Amino acid sequence: MQTVTVGPREIREAVTMREAIDAVRAGFIDLAAGEFEMPTRTALRDGRFLVMSAHHRASASAMIKTLSLNFDRVPAIAGTVVWTETGRVDSLVADAGAVTTLRTGAAVGVATDLLAPANAGRLTLIGAGGQAADQVRAVHTVRPLRELTVVDTGSHRAEVLAEQLAPELSGVQIRTATDTEAAVGDAEIVCCATPATSPLFPEQALPAQVHVNAIGAFRPTMRELPDELLANSTVIIDELEAILEESGEILHALKAGAITQDDLTELGTALTAPQAPRGERTVFKTVGVAMQDWAIARLLADKFLPRT
Numbered sequence: 001m002q003t004v005t006v007g008p009r010e011i012r013e014a015v016t017m018r019e020a021i022d023a024v025r026a027g028f029i030d031l032a033a034g035e036f037e038m039p040t041r042t043a044l045r046d047g048r049f050l051v052m053s054a055h056h057r058a059s060a061s062a063m064i065k066t067l068s069l070n071f072d073r074v075p076a077i078a079g080t081v082v083w084t085e086t087g088r089v090d091s092l093v094a095d096a097g098a099v100t101t102l103r104t105g106a107a108v109g110v111a112t113d114l115l116a117p118a119n120a121g122r123l124t125l126i127g128a129g130g131q132a133a134d135q136v137r138a139v140h141t142v143r144p145l146r147e148l149t150v151v152d153t154g155s156h157r158a159e160v161l162a163e164q165l166a167p168e169l170s171g172v173q174i175r176t177a178t179d180t181e182a183a184v185g186d187a188e189i190v191c192c193a194t195p196a197t198s199p200l201f202p203e204q205a206l207p208a209q210v211h212v213n214a215i216g217a218f219r220p221t222m223r224e225l226p227d228e229l230l231a232n233s234t235v236i237i238d239e240l241e242a243i244l245e246e247s248g249e250i251l252h253a254l255k256a257g258a259i260t261q262d263d264l265t266e267l268g269t270a271l272t273a274p275q276a277p278r279g280e281r282t283v284f285k286t287v288g289v290a291m292q293d294w295a296i297a298r299l300l301a302d303k304f305l306p307r308t
């Protein structure tokens with residue numbers, strides 16, 4: 001019996017964004033089909049510590065993740081992913097920071113592939129922190145980028161990210177910006193990845209056709225998107241129970257009467273039974289669910305655990 005430990009560099013080298021997207025897409029389909037036992041996550045100290053778990057019935061495998069979050073720290077997210085299966089005695093422990101950025105990017109990749117126009121190639125990313133690079137990599141995997149604009153309120157963060165990504169994005173025109181409203185004005189895809197507590201831009205700042213991904217808000221007190229955008233878009237979410245527990249912008253829009261629960265479609269359902277779009281704007285709102293971590297941990301277990 002052994003416990004195999006996998007660090008951030010090994011995770012990045014072992015799993016490509018394409019593999020992560022495919023694994024997370026399959027996970028969302030299984031989630032919608034009721035294949036997972038997945039309790040709502042435990043949030044301690046108002047979300048400073050999170051505990052998440054998922055059990056996949058068909059493979060009799062389970063994942064438990066613990067996280068600590070501190071947005072005054074770099075990286076903001078740290079912790080551990082543990083993978084176990086009833087069929088084997090070996091288990092795997094993986095760095096939760098790397099798994100989280102990869103699986104959060106992967107979910108955005110799945111949603112963008114489903115929802116963004118086929119020729120969309122102009123991305124505006126708001127928030128150049130720990131999640132940002134994998135947001136860009138995921139979108140670039142499903143919609144090869146022509147232009148990338150990075151916006152961040154923190155000093156030099158956008159520039160540092162632009163420099164980091166440049167070698168991976170040859171041929172892509174990359175610029176940084178400070179005016180968020182202007183930066184989303186001609187975007188074809190927008191990714192929001194901030195811990196903001198009020199909307200990052202007004203609805204009218206967006207073009208008529210755009211796909212928006214919002215990963216940042218994971219507590220009822222946090223919001224990145226305005227009610228009006230949610231009211232006038234096709235809104236796809238990761239999982240209803242988690243969203244109703246944690247998504248500040250969805251809870252705000254529901255309370256304001258801008259949307260009803262019937263306006264929300266889970267990604268796994270949308271993948272298997274595409275919905276008639278409401279207008280030309282689409283939104284993917286994710287708070288992040290344990291199935292996504294399970295999907296990446298399963299890839300790691302296949303690669304790192306001894307075969308039985």
Ligand SMILES: NC(=O)c1ccc[n+]([C@@H]2O[C@H](COP(=O)([O-])OP(=O)(O)OC[C@H]3O[C@@H](n4cnc5c(N)ncnc54)[C@H](O)[C@@H]3O)[C@@H](O)[C@H]2O)c1
Nearest residue numbers: 127128129130131152153154193194195215216286287288
């Ligand atoms: N949905 C999910 O599955 C998921 C997964 C991981 C992280 N998150 C959330 O995503 C958010 C970002 O995470 P991170 O690890 O990148 O955090 P981070 O602290 O590393 O980066 C956040 C960045 O956003 C910038 N920022 C803050 N407010 C801004 C604003 N109004 N406009 C532009 N930029 C702004 C900050 O300067 C910083 O660079 C957090 O709220 C985190 O909890 C969600």
